[in-house]
Structures are given as C-alpha cells and as structure tokens.
Amino acid sequence: MADHAAHSDGHAEHKLEIFRGLVKFKSNTQKIWGVLIFLSIVTIIEVALGYIKPDFLNGTFLKLKFLNWIFIILTIVKAYYITWDFMHMRDEISGLRRAVVWTAVFLIIYLIAILLVEGDYIYEVYKSAAVSTDF
Amino acid sequence: MDTTVATTGTEGQKWGGGDTKPLNASYGKLMMWFFILSDALTFTGFLAAYGFSRFKFIEEWPIADEVFNHFPFLHGTDAPMFYVALMTFILIGSSVTMVLAVDAGHHMDKKKVSLYLLLTVIGGLIFVGSQAWEWKNFIAGEYGAVKTKGGKILQFVDVNDHKKRVALDEFASVGPRDVEPYGNNDGIWFESSGQYNASYTLQEVMEGFKSNPDITIRTQQLVLNEETGASEKLVLSRADALAKLNKDAVSVVEGANLTENEYGAPLFADFFFFITGFHGFHVFSGVIFNIIIFFNVLLGTYERRGSYEMVEKVGLYWHFVDLVWVFVFTFFYLV
Incomplete structure (x- = not known):
C-alpha cells in the first residue's frame, strides 16, 4: 500500500505550463481542454492548407514541397502535445x-x-x- | 534472502532496487511505455515502406484528395478530406475523454471515470465505423478506369475542363452479352462470369469513347504545371488518347482491391488497406480494452485496489492509437 500512496503523491502534481511557460493552467482538467483547443486549431490549419494548396508553397526543399514540410512539422507538433500532455510524459522523470x-x-x-x-x-x-x- | 545477496554498495539507492522505482513509474506503466515504443517502430516500418514506394513512383502516385472526397449524405459533392478531418476530431475527442477518465481516477471518482470511459468507447466505435465507410467507398470506386498492358491506369476527363472527371456510366452502355447475369432469385450469391468482371467490357468502353468526342484520357503520370508549380496528372489530346486506348488498353477497372486500383498505382491501395487496417485493428483492440476496464470500474475492482492505475495504462495505449492516426492522416491524406 505504501507504493500506492507514493504513486498518487507523484501524480498529485501535474506540470501545468505549456509553450515553455507562456500558458499556465489552473488545473489538469483545464490543461486538457486547452491542449484540445490547440490540437484542433493545428488540425484545422492542416486541412485548410490541404484544401487550398496555395501556389507559393509549391517550391521544394530536399525533394519535398514546402507544403508537405509544413504538414510534417505540424504533425510532429501535434504528436508532441499528445505525448507530453495526454500521455503525461511531461510529468515523468x-x-x-x-x-x-x-x-x-x-x-x-x-x-x-x-x-x-x-x-x-x-x-x-x-x-x-x-x-x-x-x- | 539477506544471506544469498552479496553487498554491492547500491543498497538504498535507485539501482539497488530499494524502495524507490528507478524511473519513478510502476512496472506495468513502464512496460506499457516500452510496448508503445515497439509498436511505434512497427508503424514506422509500415509508413516508411509507404514512403519508399511513393518515392519510387513519385511521378505517378494518386492524388489523395481526389481519392477520398466523400462525405456522408452529400452524394456527388466533392468534399476532399473533410470526412477524415472529422474522424481525426472524433479520435482526438475520445483521447480527451480518456485523459479526463485518468484524471478522475487520480481523484478516485468512480462515477466520472465510468462516464468518461463510456464516452471514449463510443468515440472509438464511431471512428472504426467511419473507417469501414471509408473502405467501402474506396473499394466501390467512383468513376471507373481502364488498365493498360503495363498495369497503368487511364482515367476519363472532359476535353474542355480537365478537372472534370467522367464516369464510365456517362458514355459507355451495356451491349449484348452471351451470358445471362445471375439475378437475386437464382439462389447463387457469387460466381465469376469470366470476362464480365466489371459493369462494362473493354469493347463497350472503347465504343463509347469513340462515339463521344467530349471526353479524353488522363494518365497516371504527374507533370509540373509551369504556371502554378503544382503537380497535375497528364491529360492526353483526343487523338493521342484514341491511339493509346487502341494500343495498350487491356481491361476495365472499377474500384480498388489488392491487385488493381482505379485511382492509380495498385500499391497505393495495398498500403492503404494494410496501414489503415492495422490501425483500425488497434482502435478495435483499444475499444475492447476500454470496455473491459469500464466494467471493472463499474464492479469497483479499482476502488478496492485503491488505485485507478489500470485506467492510466490502457489510457496510454488509447492515446498511442490517436498518435498513430495523426501520422497516418498526414501521410495518406495530406502529403
């Protein structure tokens, strides 16, 4: 039972800052909704770019179009916030x-x-x- | 025990196996993380293989938003990616309800944990259902195409408006057949009738094409539009199209399966079925796990155990499924 006590103590404190401290939430629940809003905005930007496909993003870098680089970078950003805040990697040692x-x-x-x-x-x-x- | 263990000088320290856990996480959670790591590498293998094939056929890969442009109840409307975007929101939403369940578990709030788990299960089921619908549309196809000797696909477009695709139904008509098709009352569910494996024979498509001067052919080849810098499919002139059809066409293709794909390279369909199928299988397993722990929560198993850590471990798996989808979405639908 000592283990359980230690465990729940370890999780009583969630790190509540995202964007390197730019945004600080009051509770873990509030942080979850905040991250959801951020992930939704990123997804909307991705879909909008995929729908419009602006011509000025057709140039290439390392055989990939700028547009595709933007998609990949935004995806990694989303992956980071899913891992760090939904999977609580931020709170692990x-x-x-x-x-x-x-x-x-x-x-x-x-x-x-x-x-x-x-x-x-x-x-x-x-x-x-x-x-x-x-x- | 004391007599059999040699003194190593690490007693009481982290790696001595004392009271503290080396990574400050329970065994179960640690193993879930390492399972996720290995599963992530499996998906990486699949997606990297997809990237390999795409780079290999970089000039003839299908354009994804032409393939996936259906939306429920909006027949015939061109809605590229909107449905998969909706699926993404559903999966992220179910991730949020899962993390809320984990949070409620930390507060030992049985009622909230069970409510959020139920919502997560529902979200997961909607997602799997959407994927099945997506598969159905892809397998059924939309316009139909003609396959060449070399296994390439020729699609039909309007002569004046190259963006406007033309379906086989719009110009081909069913001619005389020497085989009677089976009807519903023949008592035979499925039997191949030889050459008639599509709605139209190649002969009928060719005749329709010849008698309809408003249509021409689009090949698999991607060419650079000098003005905009965008990649577009190469459209042949009417004369070239006729010559190409006469010389190379071998069969009519409708929809997609593991050997042919009316949207272009068959490999695209193979990878689509394999990767989204494998991901869908993960979602399905996740839903089963969620249902099991949902009932355990209702039965009070974790309440008695004094910790809702099991919800947290299954939650990790569920978030991982969401994480993989984020990448599948990007590489299949956006890039």
Missing part, C-alpha cells in the same frame, strides 16, 4: 522520457532516411532505364 523518446526518434529517423533515399534511387534507375515502364 527525464530518464523515462529519454528511454522512450530518444530511442524512437533515433530509430525512426534512421529507418526513414535509409528507405526514402533508396526509393529515390530506384526512381532514378527506372527513369533513366533503357526499357520503358510506361506502356
């Missing part, structure tokens, strides 16, 4: 945070970089091949 997040981030970047570079290479091979693939 740094050791647990790093064990989970650093492992994931490192392996994901590694896997994606390798596969996308390889995919692009195969595209180039098909494109410059002597045999047509379009028939």
